[in-house]
Amino acid sequence: MPIPPARIVVEDLHKTYRIATRAATSPRPWPFARRAWRTIEALRGVSFVIEPGTITGLIGPNGAGKSTAIKILSGILRPSAGHVSVGGLVPWADRIRHVGRIGVVFGQRSQLWWDLPVEGGFALLRDIYRVPPDRYRARRDRLVDTLGLRDILDQPVRQLSLGQRMRAELAAALLHAPPLLILDEPTIGLDAPSKLAVRAFVQELNRTEGTTVLLTTHDMHDIEALAGRVIVIGHGRVLADSPFETLRATTLSGRRLTAEFDGPAPPLLLPDGVTPLSQGGQVLELGFDPARIAAADLIRALASAADMHGVVLSDVSITRPSIEEVISRFYERHGAAG
Amino acid sequence: MTPADLTAYLSAFRARWQVTLQYRAAALAGVVTQIWWGAINLMVYAAFYGGTSAAPLTLPQTISYVWIMQGTLALMPWGCDPDIADAVRSGAVAHDLLRPVDPWWWWFCRAAARILGRLLPRAVLMAGFAGVLLPLAGLDRWALHLPPRVADAALFGVSIVLGLLLSACITVLLNVATVRTLSPLGANAVITPLSLILSGNMLPLALFPAAVQHLLLLQPFAGLGDLPCRFWLGTLHGPWAAAALAQQVAWIVALTWGGRLALRRTLCQLEVQGG
Known part of the structure; x- marks a missing residue:
């Protein structure tokens, strides 16, 4: 019975925690010390809708409320307070x-049984999720092949490397073919090849099976590679909800141009929309806003300035601000950092 | 040692002392344990010095009782499931809720499986030592003797199974207490002395003062050791046997109901840390 794809509707979600501030700070001696309580508002009115078959990134600084x-x-x-519906169900x-209809992977903790071999853990999940045996076998074989788990099936989970474990966790979360996959920091601590493998797998899964994916991460390259849309949470509120490119364009649209000359860099009358970043010997670094000056015009100006001073513009590179820079700037702007 | 050094050590002393004082349940349990321990010692000495009053158990019966108690020590609810304690410490305890299963049954099965896994090998080895090796070594006087009738052995088996279920029910309650207090220390500190004493493991319940005999037989821990032992010794017959089994079943039902209620309330209020 394939489960229908799930539309996620979140309306005005609030979550308040009460945290005990320990009696150790109380001036009164035990046992008369009274526990003091502090209230923390983790979420203060979060709303969004996620359509089936999409990949959405949920990001925000530590303590922003995304794990909640x-x-x-x-x-x-x-x-x-607030309302949530996932495919018509209130979680x-x-x-x-x-x-029974979702798969969840937490990058920080294993959901497979530590002492069981991978295969044993899968079999336990088969019984927990009541997957019929023939469907289970087909599904497991496919996941084992795509995730390259064949060689580690008989190893206890505690012996796996982090990269192997994360691939096993992904398979474990998908044995019951859930239409929604929730990934909480799935690439944390992974080396570069393992990160790429996880990203490629998630993308493939979304493309071939139409699985809806909701992921949180602090690795902005996950977002860049996977998520068509990002929801930024800070201080328990939605700060932005847009395609990542829109976030980039509205936050840090500037480009960085590095020009190299075969002699000393020529002096240049800077056109509008260009700011000098650094100048040293034969290298010149400029920042510019592509909305105000086209890259071609800037390069042309550099080349003619070089001509006039008898040097040649030998190399030019233009880079966009790194995604980390974009997101740090965004957090800063909203006072959401840290 | 300079005065500045002294301040550092005093400060360390004060910080540790304040942290230790916070474990109120552990302190209380410690005192209760010591009181019980003292009382049991007194009773043993009283029996030793007084000596002549008719003993409720013969010496061979007591010897069998002791071996069964030692052999089934793993039946005691030693405390919260260590996996759950770890999960509470790391904040992952709520993750059991990610599974499409009833958490009470989930924990109950895990507890029962763990108790059985610890119990079986120990019980078999102990039976081999006390029931086979000792007689072979010519120490028959100190050996574990078989139940007088097959029916007694069968009832013992039933009663042990009930004891296992009871112990698993108590373990789930300890898990719930651990989730509530965010530490297994309090619950474990209370349960260990309680179950060792009230199950008859330290001293057969029959040797406690006559005035508290009825109370002792009605409390749940009797079903973890004393009642199965009485079946083994063949001292429970007819209506008494039925009453003993009914006592165990009643406590299993009550602790299941109470445990499910406590778990439901705890999970509703569960406040997982994290941003």
């Missing part, structure tokens, strides 16, 4: 039915 949002969407936490109220 993920936990509520996964059905393991109740919000203080915390219809928990058992809901979690």
Whole structure:
């Protein structure tokens, strides 16, 4: 029974925690010390809609509330107020039915049993999710092949490298063919090839099976490679919800141009929209806003200035600000950093 | 040692002392344990000095009782499931809720499996030592003796299975307490002395003062050791046997109901840390 794709609707979600500030700070001696409580608002009115078959990135600085949002969407936490529907189910109220239709991978913790071999863990999940044996075999074989797990099936999970474990976790989360996959920091701590493998797999899964993917990460390259859309959360609110390119364009649209000459860099009357960044010997670095001056015009101006001073513009490179820069600038602008 | 050094050590002393004082349940449990321990010692000495009053158990019966208790020590609810304690420490405990299963049954099965896994090899080895090796070595007087009738052995088996279910129910409650207090220390500190003493493991319940005999037989921990032992010794018959089994079943039902309620309330209020 293929499960229908799930539309996610989140409306005005609030979550308030009460945290005990320990009695150690109390001036009164035990046992008369009274526990003091502090309230923390993790979410203060988060709303968004996610259409089936899309990949959405949920990002934000540490402590912004994204893990809380993920936990509520996964059905393991109740919000203080607000409404959530995933494919028509309320995660915390219809928990058992809901979690049967989603796959969740937490990069920081293993959901496979530490002491069981990978294959044993899969078999346990088959029984937990009540996957019929023939469907399970076909599904497992496909996942094992695509994720390259054949050689580690009989190894206990605790012996796996982090990269191997994460691939096993992905397979484990997908054995019951959920239409929604939630990834919480799936690439944390992975080396570059493992990160690429995880990204490629998620992309392929989304393309071939139409699986809806919701992912949180601090690695902006995950977002760049995977997510068509990013939702930025800070201070428990949605700060931005747009395609990543829009976020980049509105946050840090500038380009960086590095020009190299075969002699000393010529003096240049800077056109409008260009700022000098650094100048040293034969290299000149400029920042420019492509909305105000076209790259071609700037390069032409550089080349003619070089001509006039008898040097040759030997190399030019134009880079966009790194995605980390974009996002740090965005957090800064919203006072959401840290 | 300079005064500045002294300040550093005093400060370390004060910080540790304040942290230790926070474990109120552990302190209370410690005192209760020591009181019980003292009382049991007193009773043993009283029996030793007084000596002549008719003992409720014969010496061979007591010897069998002791071996069974030692052999089934793993039946005691030693505390919260260590996996769950780890998960509470790391904040991952809510992740059990990601599975489409009822968390009480999930924890119950894990607890029962763990107890059985610890119990079986130990019980078999102990039976081999106390029931076979000791007689072979000519120490028959100190050996574990078989139940008087096959029916007693069968009832012992039933009662042990009930004891295992009971122990698993208690373990789930300890898990819930650990989730609530965010530490397994309190629950474990309370349960260990409680179950060792009230199950008869330290001293057969029959040797406690006559005034508390009924109370002792009604409390749940009796079903973890004393009642199965009485079946083995063949001292429970007819209505008493039925009553003993009913006592175990009643506690299993009550602890299941209470445990499910406590778990549901705890999970509703669960406040997982994280941003």
